[in-house]
Amino acid sequence: MNSEKLDAYRRHRQEHDEKFLRMIRNPLYFRLFLLKNLPAAFIAGCRVKEVNAHTCSITVPYRWLTQNPFRSTYFAVLSMAAEMSSGVLALMMTYNARPSVSMLVTHLEADFLKKATGLTTFTCSDGKAMNETVEQAILTGEAKTYTATATGRSETGEVEAIFKIEWSFKARL
Numbered sequence: 001m002n003s004e005k006l007d008a009y010r011r012h013r014q015e016h017d018e019k020f021l022r023m024i025r026n027p028l029y030f031r032l033f034l035l036k037n038l039p040a041a042f043i044a045g046c047r048v049k050e051v052n053a054h055t056c057s058i059t060v061p062y063r064w065l066t067q068n069p070f071r072s073t074y075f076a077v078l079s080m081a082a083e084m085s086s087g088v089l090a091l092m093m094t095y096n097a098r099p100s101v102s103m104l105v106t107h108l109e110a111d112f113l114k115k116a117t118g119l120t121t122f123t124c125s126d127g128k129a130m131n132e133t134v135e136q137a138i139l140t141g142e143a144k145t146y147t148a149t150a151t152g153r154s155e156t157g158e159v160e161a162i163f164k165i166e167w168s169f170k171a172r173l
Contacts, residue, residue, distance in 0.1 A: 005099050005173065006138050012098045013131075017053060020095050024051050024088060038084075044077050046084060054127035056088040061119050073116035078152060079108065082163035085124040086148035090167050092127075093134045100172040101134055106145060107166035114160045116152065122163070124150040134169045143170040 023029050025048060034042035044066050049057040060066065060073065060081035068074040083105060094101040126148040133146035145168045152161040 002139050002141060002173070005171070006135055008098050009101075009135070009138050012096070013093070016096060017092060020092050021051060021053075024048055024092075038080075041080055041084060044080065046081055048088070049121055050123075051088055052127075053092070053131075054089075055123065055125040056085045056127070057121050057123040058082075058085045058088070059119055059121045062117050070115070071117065073120060075110070075112065078112075078116060078120060078122075078161055079110065079163065081120065082110070082122045082124075082150035082152060082161065083108070083165055085122040085150045086126065086130070086165050086167065089124060089127045089130055089148070090169075093131055094169070099138060101137060102170050102172060104168045105165055106168045107147075107164075109164040111162045112160070113162070114154070114158055116154070116160045118155050120152045120154060120160055122150045122152045122161075124148050130167065133167075137169040138171040138173075141171060141173050143168050145169075 045061045047059045049059050058081045062073045066077040090103045094103050130146050133144045137144040147166045150163045
């Protein structure tokens with residue numbers, strides 16, 4: 001029975017992934033989404049740089065609204081952009097999914113390697129493995145976790161921060 005639900009989920013993904021990606025890639029739609037659902041990310045200036053079925057890159061600028069007293073980007077702003085780079089992938093996999101799948105961040109770890117003093121780009125390339133975890137959650141009917149890695153780089157390519165974000169997925173069967 002759960003294998004039928006998995007097949008339905010895969011068919012749904014084939015039909016809806018491109019629609020979802022078009023919406024996320026549209027700057028106006030993405031900003032309206034942020035304004036409605038994540039106003040702090042809207043105010044911070046988070047933007048989608050690149051997104052496909054396997055990778056998502058989110059940028060966040062260093063500016064007055066995102067700074068800390070040490071003249072760098074505040075760690076919470078960096079955390080938000082890092083989570084969003086993996087979260088867009090997770091959202092794509094659960095967007096109007098049949099069967100419905102819930103998602104939740106359950107753990108976060110971060111290593112800050114360099115001060116973020118300009119535009120920081122967080123990239124998560126874990127889409128394939130994350131999708132396999134979602135499919136296992138549908139197949140087993142149990143919650144499954146996946147720890148995604150989001151790497152933040154400066155405009156010159158230097159690694160500024162590495163985040164590990166644990167996502168929990170559970171099919172609502």
